[in-house]
Amino acid sequence: MSDTGVTGHGGAALHLAGAAFGYGGVTRVEDLDLVVPEGAAVALIGPNGSGKSTLLRGILGLADLTAGSVRVLGETPEAARRSVGTLPQSDARDTSLPVTVRTVVTMGLYREAGPFGRIGRGGREAVQHAIDLVGLSAFAGRLFGELSGGQQQRAILARALASHPRLLLLDEPFNGLDRENREMLLDLVARQRDEGRTVIVSTHDLEIAKAACTHVLLLASGHEPGEPGHPAAFGTLADALTLDAVQHAFHDSTVEIDEHTVTTTREVDAQ
Numbered sequence: 001m002s003d004t005g006v007t008g009h010g011g012a013a014l015h016l017a018g019a020a021f022g023y024g025g026v027t028r029v030e031d032l033d034l035v036v037p038e039g040a041a042v043a044l045i046g047p048n049g050s051g052k053s054t055l056l057r058g059i060l061g062l063a064d065l066t067a068g069s070v071r072v073l074g075e076t077p078e079a080a081r082r083s084v085g086t087l088p089q090s091d092a093r094d095t096s097l098p099v100t101v102r103t104v105v106t107m108g109l110y111r112e113a114g115p116f117g118r119i120g121r122g123g124r125e126a127v128q129h130a131i132d133l134v135g136l137s138a139f140a141g142r143l144f145g146e147l148s149g150g151q152q153q154r155a156i157l158a159r160a161l162a163s164h165p166r167l168l169l170l171d172e173p174f175n176g177l178d179r180e181n182r183e184m185l186l187d188l189v190a191r192q193r194d195e196g197r198t199v200i201v202s203t204h205d206l207e208i209a210k211a212a213c214t215h216v217l218l219l220a221s222g223h224e225p226g227e228p229g230h231p232a233a234f235g236t237l238a239d240a241l242t243l244d245a246v247q248h249a250f251h252d253s254t255v256e257i258d259e260h261t262v263t264t265t266r267e268v269d270a271q
């Protein structure tokens, strides 16, 4: 286990000190200096390519730490992974496997039990509880690939919740969700927070940030293509989510910030 140089976590779910993350030795997001207190819900906002997913992968130990130090729940990312639940972007999902919703959710327990570990009664109850929480009780025996996108999202969320993680990482979980699924997810994020879990959620949707989050981390993309992203602001919603900071993050005077979404002409043009 590598020592990343930070000792103790003093109630911090995440402690980044001069941290940078990337792939194959190439830094994609840098200059990360922040402490996320346990129980906070952080909205991670930034333009495409600013490094939101890379940061989330770095917290999981799945992207390289290219500078500085990182502590997750006081441990290295690898050691902390058993206490972290994740909802990856929906396009990173394999829907072709013929497995039921219950099997998908049960997979959330294998990190602790190991791939051949036995899931006991407590585990089965935790799986059922997570399925009930996301409102999929009637679908537990259905094939995952046959569910709608929103239902699949719920099943993956239940997988993340089954092991009662202390930290939840949600990568653009609201993309493509209809109103009902969105509200369910918002409610669930709020409930996780009430139960003392820390949540980090990447989103383009400011309504979600305002409704469900206590803090915001704004990432700016590099000025030139290929340059790493970096923080434009971090703090409580009231302090950090300002029009200036959003414009800095998006390098764009045409950025629009309303109660719903951050949009820039550039992003709209690129679609």
Ligand SMILES: Nc1ncnc2c1ncn2[C@@H]1O[C@H](COP(=O)(O)OP(=O)(O)OP(=O)(O)O)[C@@H](O)[C@H]1O
Binding pocket: 023, 028, 046, 047, 048, 049, 050, 051, 052, 053, 054, 055, 226
């Ligand atoms: N597995 C990978 N290997 C190499 N480079 C990668 C990998 N994943 C992402 N990158 C690069 O890292 C940079 C940051 O990408 P990342 O996906 O973290 O941004 P993002 O802010 O999450 O973007 P989006 O809003 O489009 O999801 C991009 O230049 C991307 O091409």
